[in-house]
Amino acid sequence: MTVLVRDLRSDDPADVAAFAHVRHLAVPFILWTPEAVVHRLVHTPPDARSRSLVAEEDGEVIGTAQIGLVHDSPEPGQAYLNVYVHPDRFRRGAGGLLVRTAEEYLTGEGATKLYSWVLDGPANLAFAERHGYRRRRSAHFLRLDLAGAGLPELRTPPPGVELRTAADFADDPRPLFELDAETVADEPSDVDVEFTDYEAWLADTWRNPLLNRDLTTVAVVDGRPAAFSVAYTDGTRYATAMTGTVRAQRGRGLAKLTKTASLHRARAAGCTVAFTGNDADNGPMLAINKWLGYEVCGTEVRHVRELG
Incomplete structure (x- = not known):
């Protein structure tokens, strides 16, 4: 049996569906839909030199990779490659071939530092170490049973604070872009990023097919968004893409307020499970x-x- 690596055929619905399926099996805590896979590939800025790869064995997609440069970082030469293989198709050579293909491409694009998220399991960690990757920090996936959980009661916003949704900013989402840019800059990360391109944010974030503007909840103070909890949905599953507060308003409980309100709205809308990271x-x-x-x-x- 021969494994080969090629680019995802974004115009082939079956190929895209197979890519999303492998991702879902490997990391079921992240929402993957064919529409979102294509959206990311098509709308990532050209400077990112982004590619989506698949590993194929006898016509079956058994592995995937999303790779590119961290185009919005002030430090040049940084890149990412995130490789996931079908859990029942390990030890076929798919992962190694995806890594080698990705590294060759990214090196040719000027990358000098490669970052990758690796599932915290003995086989996955050993694989990364064999390929020369060294451990940094960890991140957790979390799950909430929305259908059966007893959510904390939604409290009344503090004086001067109004709860709204992203849908209320449909005519002018720039204030949400500015909020997103400030909160992302303060997230724990190995790579500093700067949101400066509003049009790119509109294409990549605001028009993301997973974004649910009615469930995305925003705390407004003095007419300006001060905190938000960004909601993604793919039907009955809900995921928090980001929760954050501007620096000047931190310490007031606004992040907790917006996330609690968003979860209440999600459950009322029929969502049964919630994920976050x-x-x-x-x-x-x-x-x-x-x-x-x-x-x-x-x-x-x-x-x-x-x-080096």
């Missing part, structure tokens, strides 16, 4: 999620390989 060192957000009833359901470890 947190850096293992993000104590404040982990505490909020524990208070909401989330439980850790998986862990990934950030790895890096520096090319």
